[in-house]
Amino acid sequence: MRSIGEMARDSGLGVSALRFYDRAGVLVPAWVDPVSAYRWYEPGQLEEARLLARLRRAGMPLPDIRLVLASWSGADAGLVRELLKAHLRRLEQGLSDARSEFSALRALLDHRENVMTKLRTAAVGLSVAASELAAALDTVRFAAGTDPELPMLGGVLFDVEGGSLHVVATDRYRMAVARAGVTGHDGGRVQAIVPSPLADAMRALLDGEERVRLSVDDGRVTLEAGDRQASGQWLDHDFPDYRRLLPQADGRRAVVEVAAFREALENGPVRTTEAGAPELSVLKVESGGTVALCADGDEDPDRVAVNRRYLLDALAAGGRDRLVLELGAPDAPIALRRLDDADAFSILMPVRLED
Structure with missing residues (x-):
């Protein structure tokens, strides 16, 4: 049996993605520990996981992926081919539509440049x-x-x-x-x-x-x-x-001690969305106004994922022992501000978690 961590490493799907596909009924583990809820997979499921990763990278919707996986090991190769061909046609039509829209946008942009005086550098x-x-x-x-x-x-x-x-x-x-x-x-x-x-x-x-x-x-x-x-x-x-693009100061705020927070980030839990993707730190603001790192399995609905290296860089660039960290919705930018200088701050885009 393969652990969920081994499946994530060998398939190109992140641990959180494997959990999501389990709940969606797309790739269900062979056994789940009734005490720890830890997922285990049969060796033969690795091929399915790799196939799933390829189909998701190609943008295939989950209902079609479910049908492909159900038919992949059987004799119904014709259905798989038809599903792949149908998705390819959708992609080609989408690309054609996108080209038409971009042509219209370029025309609008050319018109704006001709009728508007752009901000240019003066002496x-x-x-x-x-x-x-x-x-x-x-x-x-x-x-x-x-x-x-x-x-x-x-x-x-x-x-x-x-x-x-x-x-x-x-x-x-x-x-x-x-x-x-x-x-x-x-x-x-x-x-x-x-x-x-x-x-x-x-x-x-x-x-x-x-x-x-x-x-x-x-x-x-x-x-x-x-x-x-x-x-x-x-x-x-x-x-x-x-x-x-400036953030609004209306999210959950917490003052962080930079040295301690940096140590927690460097040694705390991380997640990845797929093989080769950057490591993510998943944050939440607790009721006492402190920032905590979400451990694997923490499903807090307000948690926010961020590129860990980017966050460490922003902490270093902040140039202070204490900074204000602002978290909004899971898909809203994260802000780091100085306590003594409202004009110096960083914002980081969050990373969507598939689960």
Whole structure:
């Protein structure tokens, strides 16, 4: 007999997924321990589990998967072929429909670009405290994207308006925002995306308490710190409107001691949704206002799963001994805020648990 952990490892289905498929009647274990409720599978069920994993990756709905599994080991191969062909036709039709919708969206986008004045970078020169800018970059740098298909996310946004410089980075799955006060800018809102290597070069110059000069002109971003300088081209792309993505402070809140919480994450229970997927930490806020990690089998309806490494990175970037953790619905973003600085925070997208 194979344990549920062994089946998860060898089939590509996570433990939580196997539980879900058991309850759905799709892949029922051969035996369940009446005391511990632990699931055990016969060796022959591994082939079914692998087949199930393939069908789910192909997006086949559960009712059809149930029929495929029921017919797979029998003589009715014709039914299996018909089910596979029908699902492939649905996928092809869906792709055709998606292409039509994207063509319409591109036409709308072209029209908007022709009739609207987009926010573009204007020449600007300002002064900022080196320590403030260093802290802001340290807060957000971990969230910058690396996907070559999304070059607009491959840097750090410098967003200047009035006496504030907001520094923002996101890779779609997480976003971090920080603020530094500036002087010398009296104009309107100005934005520039600083490529990650240039942002790192700027950060290397910010090792004192003096004020430094930041300027944007003719497609270049320059940071001057005394007689040292870091300069380069800004990314000629549009950054997402991060202000529309900011979380609302209306979820369950808990103050976490960062060192203790980090240790709990590093040594506590983890889950995976499928083979090769990142490890997840599953969190919940208990009645006393403390954050707990859900053990395997904890079915709390308000639990929230998050990429463990992303959460550890956000804790480190928070730069404080204590942070506020906000959890909303299981499908709502998770927020980490500073107690003493409402303008510095991270948000992380949750990961859906199949069970």
